Amino acid sequence: RKILVGFIREEVLKVGLNKVVLGLSGGIDSALVATLAAEALGPASVHACIMPYKTSNPESEAHARLLVEKLGIDFEVIEITSMVDAYFELFPDADNTRRGNKMARERMTILFDHSAAHSALVLGTSNKTELLLGYGTLYGDMSSALNPIGDIYKSQVWQLSEEMEVPRVIIDKKPSADLWAGQTDEQELGFTYREVDELL
Numbered sequence: 001r002k003i004l005v006g007f008i009r010e011e012v013l014k015v016g017l018n019k020v021v022l023g024l025s026g027g028i029d030s031a032l033v034a035t036l037a038a039e040a041l042g043p044a045s046v047h048a049c050i051m052p053y054k055t056s057n058p059e060s061e062a063h064a065r066l067l068v069e070k071l072g073i074d075f076e077v078i079e080i081t082s083m084v085d086a087y088f089e090l091f092p093d094a095d096n097t098r099r100g101n102k103m104a105r106e107r108m109t110i111l112f113d114h115s116a117a118h119s120a121l122v123l124g125t126s127n128k129t130e131l132l133l134g135y136g137t138l139y140g141d142m143s144s145a146l147n148p149i150g151d152i153y154k155s156q157v158w159q160l161s162e163e164m165e166v167p168r169v170i171i172d173k174k175p176s177a178d179l180w181a182g183q184t185d186e187q188e189l190g191f192t193y194r195e196v197d198e199l200l
Contacts, residue, residue: 001160001163004036004148005036007146011121015121019045019047019119019120020041020046020122021046021120022048022049023048023107023111023125024049024067024068025050025064025125026170027170028166028171029149030125031063031170032166033124034046034068035071036164038073043072043073045120047073047118048064048068048076049075050076051079051107052081053081055181057176057181061077067170070167080107084102084106096183099179100180103140103179107141108139108141115145122143122145123144123145123146124142124147124149126142126144127149127152128156128200129200133196135188135189153200154175154193155194
């Protein structure tokens with residue numbers, strides 16, 4: 001906790017900025033990063049973007065709102081459905097993988113635009129387990145200016161989230177990128193994060 005909070009503070013301040021932006025999905029990784037950032041820079045210096053798509057689970061936005069309320073950070077909801085669907089009108093036969101990757105990249109372009117608007121750095125939310133497995137979208141959720149949890153495993157994300165009192169409902173739910181209905185990380189990967197963390 002001390003190392004990661006110090007890392008965020010030092011890296012942001014040393015480039016002459018004092019704000020960060022991040023995508024808040026309602027999941028544990030982004031919840032932990034937002035919590036670390038609020039401790040490092042103060043809640044007023046953290047801007048969260050909640051970016052639902054029409055198939056997103058409403059629970060995701062509800063959990064994201066729960067966290068911003070707890071932390072007292074600034075946020076806005078930016079609906080990405082019209083942006084993504086405009087593209088796929090040209091390719092109506094696109095499968096879930098293509099659609100999911102487009103959503104992830106759409107969200108990251110929004111975050112980088114907001115980093116310019118707020119004079120802030122984009123914080124990444126990919127943990128070490130995901131990065132080692134290549135489980136993410138290049139130029140999507142894997143892009144950022146700083147990635148505070150990139151060197152901690154998913155099981156450590158859970159441990160640190162407990163320590164930092166991330167809301168219980170977020171800690172306990174099944175990890176999911178929420179890119180299509182019923183999708184879970186562990187179902188796609190074919191093993192649990194806890195199993196693979198021991199191997200990694």
